[in-house]
Amino acid sequence: MLSDHERETLREIQRQLVVDDPDLERSFRALEKPTPTRTPPPQGRWAYTAGIAVAAVLAVVLLLAGSLGGALAFAVIAGSVSLARHLDHAARQRKRGD
Structure with missing residues (x-):
């Protein structure tokens, strides 16, 4: 944290x-404005897949190795x-519909 001084x-700076340089301040203010949200790229689908x-x-x-419990666990994860x-x-889809 900064001290009071x-x-x-x-x-002051x-x-x-x-x-x-007032243009510098305007450029920083423009960066602070929120941008409209965009639909994220379909990379998330690839992560799920x-x-x-x-x-x-x-x-x-694991099933072929004879570990039924491990195979079942990964099947549940899938x-x-x-x-x-x-x-x-x-x-x-609901968000796009709103």
Whole structure:
């Protein structure tokens, strides 16, 4: 945290910058304005798909290795990620509809 003296020095520097170069201040103010939200790129879908694929492959490998419990655990993980993808997609659809 800044001390009172440092804060006052900073304010004085800011005031001087505004006086010396008003365009600089305007450019900083423009950066502070919130931008409209955009739909995120479809990379999230790939993350879900990759998670499902990895969990499914591990479930099969563990099943072939004779670990029924491990295979079941990864099958549950794959199902959970699939459900999360579905819920995320439904939430995005509702958001676009509003």
